[in-house]
Amino acid sequence: AQRVTQPEKLLSVFKGAPVELKCNYSYSGSPELFWYVQYSRQRLQLLLRHISRESIKGFTADLNKGETSFHLKKPFAQEEDSAMYYCALSPSGNTGKLIFGQGTTLQVKP
Amino acid sequence: DGGITQSPKYLFRKEGQNVTLSCEQNLNHDAMYWYRQDPGQGLRLIYYSQIVNDFQKGDIAEGYSVSREKKESFPLTVTSAQKNPTAFYLCASKLSGTDTQYFGPGTRLTVL
Numbered sequence: 001a002q003r004v005t006q007p008e009k010l011l012s013v014f015k016g017a018p019v020e021l022k023c024n025y026s027y028s029g030s031p032e033l034f035w036y037v038q039y040s041r042q043r044l045q046l047l048l049r050h051i052s053r054e055s056i057k058g059f060t061a062d063l064n065k066g067e068t069s070f071h072l073k074k075p076f077a078q079e080e081d082s083a084m085y086y087c088a089l090s091p092s093g094n095t096g097k098l099i100f101g102q103g104t105t106l107q108v109k110p
Numbered sequence: 111d112g113g114i115t116q117s118p119k120y121l122f123r124k125e126g127q128n129v130t131l132s133c134e135q136n137l138n139h140d141a142m143y144w145y146r147q148d149p150g151q152g153l154r155l156i157y158y159s160q161i162v163n164d165f166q167k168g169d170i171a172e173g174y175s176v177s178r179e180k181k182e183s184f185p186l187t188v189t190s191a192q193k194n195p196t197a198f199y200l201c202a203s204k205l206s207g208t209d210t211q212y213f214g215p216g217t218r219l220t221v222l
Contacts, residue, residue: 009150032209044153044200044213051209086152095160096141096204097168098211100152 002027004089006101013077014109021072021104023061023087032090033070034098035061039083047072047085057081077108113137116201116214123188123195123221131186131217133201140206142184146170147198147216156199159184160206188219196221 003026013019025031035047048056050063050070061072070087087101114135123129133142141160145153155168159178173192178184184203188195198218202211 004152006152034209043215044202046210049209090209095158095166096209096211097143097155097158098153099169100145100154102150102152 002089002091002099004087004099004101006085006087006104008104009102010105010107012107012109015079016076019072019074019077019081019106019108021085021087021106023070023072023101025068025070025087025089027068027089027091029092031092033061033063034088034090035059035070035072036086036088036100037083038086044086077106079108079110082106082108114201114203114212114214116199116217118217119215121217121219123219125221126190128187128189129219131188131199131201131219133184133186133214135182135203135212135214137203137205137212138181139203139212140181141204142178143202143204143211144168144174144176144184144186145200145202147200153200156186195219 005024033050037047038044059074084103084105086103088098117132143158144156147153154170156174157176159165162181175187200216201214204211
Protein backbone atom coordinates (compact mmCIF):
# COMPACT_ATOMS: atom_id res chain seq x y z
CA ALA A 1 0.00 0.00 0.00
CA GLN A 2 1.12 3.54 -0.68
CA ARG A 3 1.29 5.48 2.53
CA VAL A 4 3.01 8.46 4.12
CA THR A 5 3.34 8.61 7.88
CA GLN A 6 4.23 11.62 9.99
CA PRO A 7 4.36 10.29 13.53
CA GLU A 8 4.27 13.64 15.34
CA LYS A 9 1.10 15.74 15.35
CA LEU A 10 2.87 18.56 17.18
CA LEU A 11 6.51 19.47 17.54
CA SER A 12 7.37 22.30 19.88
CA VAL A 13 10.89 23.76 20.07
CA PHE A 14 12.55 26.94 21.23
CA LYS A 15 13.96 29.47 18.81
CA GLY A 16 17.49 28.54 17.80
CA ALA A 17 17.03 24.84 18.52
CA PRO A 18 17.44 22.20 15.80
CA VAL A 19 14.31 20.85 14.19
CA GLU A 20 13.59 17.47 12.63
CA LEU A 21 10.14 16.66 11.29
CA LYS A 22 9.85 12.96 10.59
CA CYS A 23 8.35 11.39 7.49
CA ASN A 24 8.27 7.72 6.57
CA TYR A 25 6.75 6.30 3.43
CA SER A 26 5.59 2.99 2.06
CA TYR A 27 5.93 2.57 -1.69
CA SER A 28 7.27 -0.23 -3.81
CA GLY A 29 8.72 1.86 -6.62
CA SER A 30 10.88 4.96 -6.78
CA PRO A 31 8.78 7.79 -5.38
CA GLU A 32 9.06 11.48 -5.72
CA LEU A 33 8.87 13.10 -2.31
CA PHE A 34 7.94 16.59 -1.25
CA TRP A 35 7.46 18.77 1.76
CA TYR A 36 4.55 21.23 1.64
CA VAL A 37 3.99 23.96 4.24
CA GLN A 38 0.95 25.92 5.32
CA TYR A 39 1.63 29.09 7.30
CA SER A 40 -1.18 30.67 9.29
CA ARG A 41 -3.77 32.25 6.98
CA GLN A 42 -1.81 31.29 3.88
CA ARG A 43 -2.24 28.67 1.22
CA LEU A 44 -0.56 25.34 1.18
CA GLN A 45 2.66 25.70 -0.80
CA LEU A 46 5.64 23.63 -1.82
CA LEU A 47 8.64 23.92 0.48
CA LEU A 48 11.04 21.54 -1.20
CA ARG A 49 11.31 18.41 -3.34
CA HIS A 50 13.81 15.60 -2.94
CA ILE A 51 14.78 15.47 -6.58
CA SER A 52 16.29 18.95 -6.58
CA ARG A 53 18.27 18.41 -3.36
CA GLU A 54 17.80 22.07 -2.50
CA SER A 55 17.76 24.03 0.74
CA ILE A 56 14.79 26.34 1.19
CA LYS A 57 14.54 28.75 4.13
CA GLY A 58 17.33 26.76 5.78
CA PHE A 59 15.41 23.47 5.55
CA THR A 60 16.84 20.34 3.96
CA ALA A 61 15.49 16.84 3.50
CA ASP A 62 17.37 13.73 2.50
CA LEU A 63 15.73 10.72 0.98
CA ASN A 64 16.84 7.53 2.74
CA LYS A 65 15.62 4.64 0.65
CA GLY A 66 16.90 2.04 3.10
CA GLU A 67 14.84 3.48 5.95
CA THR A 68 12.10 4.76 3.59
CA SER A 69 12.31 8.15 5.23
CA PHE A 70 12.37 11.77 4.12
CA HIS A 71 12.86 13.75 7.31
CA LEU A 72 12.86 17.56 7.18
CA LYS A 73 15.63 19.28 9.10
CA LYS A 74 16.74 22.75 10.06
CA PRO A 75 19.72 23.45 12.31
CA PHE A 76 18.32 26.60 13.97
CA ALA A 77 14.55 27.12 14.14
CA GLN A 78 13.05 30.58 13.75
CA GLU A 79 9.68 31.79 15.02
CA GLU A 80 8.52 32.34 11.44
CA ASP A 81 8.96 28.61 10.80
CA SER A 82 5.85 27.93 12.88
CA ALA A 83 3.40 26.27 10.51
CA MET A 84 1.79 23.00 9.49
CA TYR A 85 4.13 20.77 7.49
CA TYR A 86 3.00 17.97 5.21
CA CYS A 87 5.16 15.29 3.69
CA ALA A 88 3.84 14.02 0.34
CA LEU A 89 4.63 11.25 -2.10
CA SER A 90 3.96 11.24 -5.81
CA PRO A 91 3.71 7.73 -7.25
CA SER A 92 5.32 7.03 -10.59
CA GLY A 93 3.07 7.18 -13.64
CA ASN A 94 3.01 10.90 -14.27
CA THR A 95 -0.50 11.53 -12.91
CA GLY A 96 0.91 14.12 -10.55
CA LYS A 97 -1.38 13.05 -7.74
CA LEU A 98 -0.03 13.33 -4.24
CA ILE A 99 -0.38 11.12 -1.19
CA PHE A 100 -0.08 13.23 1.93
CA GLY A 101 0.92 12.43 5.47
CA GLN A 102 -1.18 13.50 8.41
CA GLY A 103 0.79 16.68 8.93
CA THR A 104 2.94 17.99 11.77
CA THR A 105 2.39 21.34 13.43
CA LEU A 106 5.70 22.99 14.22
CA GLN A 107 5.58 25.51 17.03
CA VAL A 108 8.70 27.60 17.57
CA LYS A 109 8.65 29.37 20.91
CA PRO A 110 10.59 32.60 21.57
CA ASP B 111 -0.77 31.08 -6.26
CA GLY B 112 -3.17 33.97 -6.78
CA GLY B 113 -4.11 32.31 -10.08
CA ILE B 114 -6.27 29.69 -8.38
CA THR B 115 -9.53 30.77 -6.86
CA GLN B 116 -12.10 28.81 -4.93
CA SER B 117 -15.58 29.93 -4.04
CA PRO B 118 -17.30 30.29 -1.77
CA LYS B 119 -14.96 30.54 1.19
CA TYR B 120 -17.63 29.16 3.53
CA LEU B 121 -20.57 27.00 2.54
CA PHE B 122 -23.42 25.64 4.60
CA ARG B 123 -25.57 22.80 3.44
CA LYS B 124 -28.60 21.07 4.79
CA GLU B 125 -28.60 17.32 4.89
CA GLY B 126 -29.89 15.83 1.66
CA GLN B 127 -28.77 18.71 -0.53
CA ASN B 128 -26.17 18.65 -3.26
CA VAL B 129 -23.70 21.54 -3.33
CA THR B 130 -21.09 22.56 -5.89
CA LEU B 131 -17.71 24.02 -5.01
CA SER B 132 -16.01 26.17 -7.60
CA CYS B 133 -12.35 26.01 -8.61
CA GLU B 134 -10.93 28.25 -11.32
CA GLN B 135 -7.36 28.80 -12.47
CA ASN B 136 -5.84 31.21 -14.96
CA LEU B 137 -2.37 29.63 -14.92
CA ASN B 138 -2.98 27.59 -18.07
CA HIS B 139 -2.34 24.45 -16.03
CA ASP B 140 -3.35 21.14 -17.54
CA ALA B 141 -3.99 19.11 -14.42
CA MET B 142 -6.35 19.91 -11.56
CA TYR B 143 -6.99 18.14 -8.27
CA TRP B 144 -9.49 18.11 -5.44
CA TYR B 145 -8.43 17.21 -1.90
CA ARG B 146 -10.28 16.97 1.35
CA GLN B 147 -8.51 18.11 4.51
CA ASP B 148 -9.62 16.77 7.89
CA PRO B 149 -7.86 17.32 11.22
CA GLY B 150 -5.38 14.56 11.95
CA GLN B 151 -5.80 12.97 8.52
CA GLY B 152 -3.91 15.27 6.25
CA LEU B 153 -5.13 15.73 2.69
CA ARG B 154 -6.90 13.00 0.79
CA LEU B 155 -7.41 12.99 -2.97
CA ILE B 156 -11.02 13.03 -4.16
CA TYR B 157 -10.75 13.43 -7.95
CA TYR B 158 -8.21 14.62 -10.45
CA SER B 159 -8.14 15.61 -14.09
CA GLN B 160 -5.10 15.68 -16.34
CA ILE B 161 -6.83 17.06 -19.44
CA VAL B 162 -10.13 18.60 -20.44
CA ASN B 163 -13.09 16.21 -20.59
CA ASP B 164 -11.25 13.54 -18.63
CA PHE B 165 -11.00 12.84 -14.91
CA GLN B 166 -10.18 9.97 -12.56
CA LYS B 167 -11.28 8.96 -9.09
CA GLY B 168 -8.94 9.50 -6.23
CA ASP B 169 -8.87 7.65 -2.94
CA ILE B 170 -12.18 8.92 -1.54
CA ALA B 171 -14.40 9.63 -4.56
CA GLU B 172 -17.61 8.11 -3.17
CA GLY B 173 -20.32 10.73 -2.77
CA TYR B 174 -18.56 13.26 -4.98
CA SER B 175 -18.71 14.14 -8.68
CA VAL B 176 -16.71 16.46 -10.94
CA SER B 177 -16.63 17.80 -14.46
CA ARG B 178 -13.87 19.28 -16.60
CA GLU B 179 -15.54 21.01 -19.52
CA LYS B 180 -12.99 23.84 -19.62
CA LYS B 181 -9.28 23.84 -18.94
CA GLU B 182 -9.57 26.56 -16.33
CA SER B 183 -12.48 25.11 -14.34
CA PHE B 184 -12.88 21.96 -12.23
CA PRO B 185 -16.05 22.14 -10.08
CA LEU B 186 -16.69 19.59 -7.36
CA THR B 187 -20.21 18.52 -6.41
CA VAL B 188 -20.75 17.09 -2.97
CA THR B 189 -23.82 14.90 -3.23
CA SER B 190 -26.23 13.76 -0.57
CA ALA B 191 -24.57 10.34 -0.80
CA GLN B 192 -21.46 11.67 0.93
CA LYS B 193 -21.95 10.52 4.52
CA ASN B 194 -19.62 12.95 6.25
CA PRO B 195 -19.17 16.00 4.03
CA THR B 196 -18.21 18.56 6.66
CA ALA B 197 -14.57 19.35 5.86
CA PHE B 198 -12.14 21.78 4.30
CA TYR B 199 -11.82 21.30 0.53
CA LEU B 200 -8.69 22.27 -1.39
CA CYS B 201 -8.27 22.56 -5.12
CA ALA B 202 -4.87 22.44 -6.80
CA SER B 203 -3.47 22.65 -10.29
CA LYS B 204 -0.24 21.70 -12.01
CA LEU B 205 1.44 22.30 -15.33
CA SER B 206 2.03 19.15 -17.29
CA GLY B 207 5.65 18.02 -17.10
CA THR B 208 6.30 19.76 -13.80
CA ASP B 209 5.87 18.39 -10.29
CA THR B 210 4.68 21.35 -8.23
CA GLN B 211 1.03 21.65 -7.33
CA TYR B 212 -0.38 25.09 -6.63
CA PHE B 213 -3.22 25.27 -4.16
CA GLY B 214 -6.26 27.44 -3.86
CA PRO B 215 -7.39 29.08 -0.60
CA GLY B 216 -9.97 26.38 0.13
CA THR B 217 -13.68 26.12 0.88
CA ARG B 218 -14.99 25.13 4.28
CA LEU B 219 -18.19 23.12 3.96
CA THR B 220 -20.44 22.60 6.95
CA VAL B 221 -23.49 20.38 6.91
CA LEU B 222 -26.20 21.61 9.23
